[in-house]
Amino acid sequence: MTTLYWEEEIETLPRVGLESIQLTRLKHLVARMYDTVAPYRAKMDVLGVKPTDIKSLADLQKLPFTVKDDLRDNYPFGLFTVPMDQVVRVHASSGTTGKPTVVGYTKKDIQTWAGVMARALTCAGATSRDMIHNAYGYGLFTGGLGAHYGVERLGATVIPVSGGNTKRQITIMQDFGSSVLLATPSYALNLADAMAELGVDPKTLSLRVGIFGAEPWSENMRDEVERKLNIKAVDIYGLSEVMGPGVAMQCLETDRGMHIFEDHFLPEIIDPDTGEVLPPGEQGELVFTTLTKEAFPLIRYRTKDISRLIYEKCACGRTMVRMEKITGRTDDMLIIRGVNVFPSQVEHVLMGVEGVEPHYQIVVNREGNMDTMAVNVEVSEAIFSDEVKNLEKLTRKIQTDIKDLLGVTCKVQLVEPRTIQRSEGKAQRVIDNRKI
Amino acid sequence: MRVEQIAVFLENKSGRLAEITATLADNSINIRALSVADTADFGILRLIVDDVEKAKKVLKENGFTVGITNVIAVEVADRSGGLAKVLKTIEKAGLNVEYMYAFVNRSGENAVLIFRFDEMDRAIAALQQDGFTILSGAQICAL
Numbered sequence: 001m002t003t004l005y006w007e008e009e010i011e012t013l014p015r016v017g018l019e020s021i022q023l024t025r026l027k028h029l030v031a032r033m034y035d036t037v038a039p040y041r042a043k044m045d046v047l048g049v050k051p052t053d054i055k056s057l058a059d060l061q062k063l064p065f066t067v068k069d070d071l072r073d074n075y076p077f078g079l080f081t082v083p084m085d086q087v088v089r090v091h092a093s094s095g096t097t098g099k100p101t102v103v104g105y106t107k108k109d110i111q112t113w114a115g116v117m118a119r120a121l122t123c124a125g126a127t128s129r130d131m132i133h134n135a136y137g138y139g140l141f142t143g144g145l146g147a148h149y150g151v152e153r154l155g156a157t158v159i160p161v162s163g164g165n166t167k168r169q170i171t172i173m174q175d176f177g178s179s180v181l182l183a184t185p186s187y188a189l190n191l192a193d194a195m196a197e198l199g200v201d202p203k204t205l206s207l208r209v210g211i212f213g214a215e216p217w218s219e220n221m222r223d224e225v226e227r228k229l230n231i232k233a234v235d236i237y238g239l240s241e242v243m244g245p246g247v248a249m250q251c252l253e254t255d256r257g258m259h260i261f262e263d264h265f266l267p268e269i270i271d272p273d274t275g276e277v278l279p280p281g282e283q284g285e286l287v288f289t290t291l292t293k294e295a296f297p298l299i300r301y302r303t304k305d306i307s308r309l310i311y312e313k314c315a316c317g318r319t320m321v322r323m324e325k326i327t328g329r330t331d332d333m334l335i336i337r338g339v340n341v342f343p344s345q346v347e348h349v350l351m352g353v354e355g356v357e358p359h360y361q362i363v364v365n366r367e368g369n370m371d372t373m374a375v376n377v378e379v380s381e382a383i384f385s386d387e388v389k390n391l392e393k394l395t396r397k398i399q400t401d402i403k404d405l406l407g408v409t410c411k412v413q414l415v416e417p418r419t420i421q422r423s424e425g426k427a428q429r430v431i432d433n434r435k436i
Numbered sequence: 437m438r439v440e441q442i443a444v445f446l447e448n449k450s451g452r453l454a455e456i457t458a459t460l461a462d463n464s465i466n467i468r469a470l471s472v473a474d475t476a477d478f479g480i481l482r483l484i485v486d487d488v489e490k491a492k493k494v495l496k497e498n499g500f501t502v503g504i505t506n507v508i509a510v511e512v513a514d515r516s517g518g519l520a521k522v523l524k525t526i527e528k529a530g531l532n533v534e535y536m537y538a539f540v541n542r543s544g545e546n547a548v549l550i551f552r553f554d555e556m557d558r559a560i561a562a563l564q565q566d567g568f569t570i571l572s573g574a575q576i577c578a579l
Contacts, residue, residue: 379445379501386443386480386505386552387534388473395477414478416447418499 003253003316006122006154007115010263011318018319021263023057025291030054030063033299036081039074040066040299060268060289061277065300068101071241076102080295087295092140093240093340100140103240104295110149112292113243116261117150120249123259123316124209124234126180128155131206133178135169135187136214137338138162142244143214147182150246156180163187166194173205181210184338185217185225185233189369192228202230209252211236213245215335215371216326218435235325241301242288248323253315257322260309264292267323268300269309272330283308285330286323304330332430334364336371336408343429346375349401355382356398361420366434373410375402378417437560438506439573440488441550445501446472446479456481456495463494468576469550471537482537484509484550486577507552508559509571514540514547522549522568529562531555541579548576 005011013021031051033040043064044050053062071079080087088107092100105113126132132151138144144162151158159176161169163183169191172178181188188210195202207229213236225233237258238245247265248258260267265288269278272285286303290296306329310322334341343362350356359378364371377398385391395412402410420428446452453472460467460483469484485491488504495502512518519538526533534552541548548571553559563570571579 381501381503384443384445384501384503386441386482386503388475388480391478391480392475414445414447416445416452416499417501419447 003251004122004125004127005318006119011119011259011320013319015319018262019057022266022291025263026057026060026266026289027051027054029289029291029297030299032081033297037079039070039079040064057266060266060300063299065275065287065302066298067302068241068304071101072099075099077104079298080104081297082106082295089145091142091145091240091244093142101241103142106294109294109296112264113146113246114149114153116243116264117146117246118153119261120236120246121150121154121156121180121211123249123251123318124180124211125232125252126151126154126156126209130154130156130179131159131177132156132180132182133159133161133169133173133176133207135161135163135181135183135191136245141338142238142240143338146238146244146246147211166191167198170195170198170200173207174200177206179206179208181207181229181231183210183212184214185212185221186215186337186369186371188212188225188229188233189221192225193369196228202228205230207231209234211249213237214338219325220435237323237326239303239305241298242290242303243293247288251314251316251318254322257310257324259314259316259318259320260323262320264290266291267309267321269307270302272302272304272306280311281308283324283327286326304333306330334362334373334430334432336364336373339406339408341373341406341408345406346402349398349405350375350377352401353383353394353398355380356394357382359417359420361428362430364430364432364434371434373408374413375410376413376415376420378420379414380417437508437570437572438556439484439509439550439571439576441505441507441552442483442485442488442491442495443503443505444481444483444495446474446481448474448476448478453481455498456500459494459498460485460491463490465491465494466577468579469537469539469548471535471550473535482535482550484576488573505552506556507550508556508563509576510549510551510563511541511546511569511571512549514545518547519549522563525562525566525568526551526553526559529558531559531562548579 034051049062086106087104089105092102136143209232222233235250237248248260250258268287269284278284286305286307290298305326307323357380361376363374398412466486471482473480532554536551538549
């Protein structure tokens with residue numbers, strides 16, 4: 001089988017050539033950031049770094065990090081480097097205290113994004129002849145539209161089916177002949193189960209490959225999806241701050257890692273505690289510098305995702321470094337059915353309900369293929385009532401408020417005071433029972 | 437004319453009711469009447485005891501969430517139709533019963549009905565007007 005490339009020359013460029021492109025772009029980026037983004041210039045000044053200090057890729061280490069709080073502090077558009085009349089689109093993801101993280105794109109950014117996404121689709125063997133079933137959510141979330149533009153760039157046919165209405169999705173797969181599926185892995189399993197229920201044999205479908213991302217998933221889950229849907233399942237990585245889907249993509253020749261499109265996204269692995277760059281191959285926090293973004297470039301953005309970089313040659317011929325499947329987080333962020341959830345957001349909701357003390361615990365389980373979140377809340381005297389209906393009203397209110405703020409349905413359970421485990425005086429806020 | 441009732445939050449797990457009754461027993465508190473309201477996820481234990489303040493104190497010390505609410509205790513003859521008559525009065529007055537439970541006193545002649553209404557004052561007035569005997573907390577403990 002011959003490997004398909006979207007942009008063969010750049011994707012297979014010897015690393016020396018790639019690094020020379022990266023350095024040129026990095027120098028240009030740092031100079032532009034220093035000139036146009038006051039908060040980042042201030043950070044550089046504190047460290048005494050000038051754009052002219054960047055003479056090699058190793059000098060990247062001299063530059064200050066960007067963290068999610070920087071995005072929140074400059075909400076909504078404070079870190080954009082171009083006037084708003086050049087911004088053609090915004091996306092947003094949930095933040096730690098209810099305020100979302102907003103990202104912006106120029107016309108050229110959208111083109112760049114479509115390009116890397118077309119590369120990603122090609123990595124999975126998709127061509128212009130494919131019928132691509134895009135079940136990522138459309139909207140502020142980058143998944144749906146990000147993938148959509150990539151499919152159009154590829155010249156394939158996109159079915160913008162978005163999430164939900166599983167039965168209709170299966171009918172569409174049968175009638176339209178969907179050959180590539182884009183979805184969260186848990187939704188893919190849902191589709192498989194719904195097919196089994198409806199008596200639809202996946203072998204009768206045209207589905208060949210599934211591109212899965214936006215939530216953590218295990219190798220076991222990959223095996224299950226492949227078996228149940230009779231497809232090859234590959235991994236895609238992205239985050240809205242850096243671009244959206246299409247930052248890195250697994251090719252068909254390896255089960256180990258995703259190629260990072262390094263001419264656009266420069267990766268580093270750091271020790272999350274010291275911030276030091278770790279030697280190649282070591283596990284640590286993944287950090288990205290966007291080399292080509294116009295509206296919202298980032299220098300050394302700490303993703304809080306734990307991974308490692310694999311520099312070994314890949315059988316597909318791509319020279320771009322691979323990142324290992326995300327194995328964890330450096331913070332307490334949870335991903336529930338594709339939605340980012342921070343315990344502090346749940347706390348924020350609870351504090352807003354009169355009389356509720358913020359003694360709570362989040363319990364995450366995977367029931368069947370779906371992640372479930374339960375919030376246990378200790379019953380204080382202030383909220384206790386001798387009447388069942390009052391307590392039920394309270395749990396419903398907390399449930400609704402969490403749904404409104406976080407977009408996640410959860411079960412609220414009242415528990416007796418001081419029953420939530422505390423270790424060294426600090427409550428254990430999250431119990432994640434998922435085996436990922 | 438009102439009786440103080442202790443309500444305790446109960447998580448649905450085995451042994452909690454036993455712990456509460458043991459705590460009360462250790463402190464020589466006598467339970468005159470009780471009921472448990474249960475849902476799929478939690479329960480509420482309601483108690484009429486001989487020493488409300490002490491019961492509240494010891495239960496709180498043992499980590500329970502405790503509330504005190506006022507209820508009405510109505511004494512009726514322990515025979516067929518006793519409760520029906522009371523409820524007829526309640527219905528006539530257009531009152532809602534939030535919950536109720538009952539016990540029979542030691543002599544076995546009378547039953548005591550414990551009521552929680554949405555409008556307690558109106559309930560007392562309606563019951564008194566129809567000639568029902570409303571017991572105080574002290575009277576219940578003396579039964």
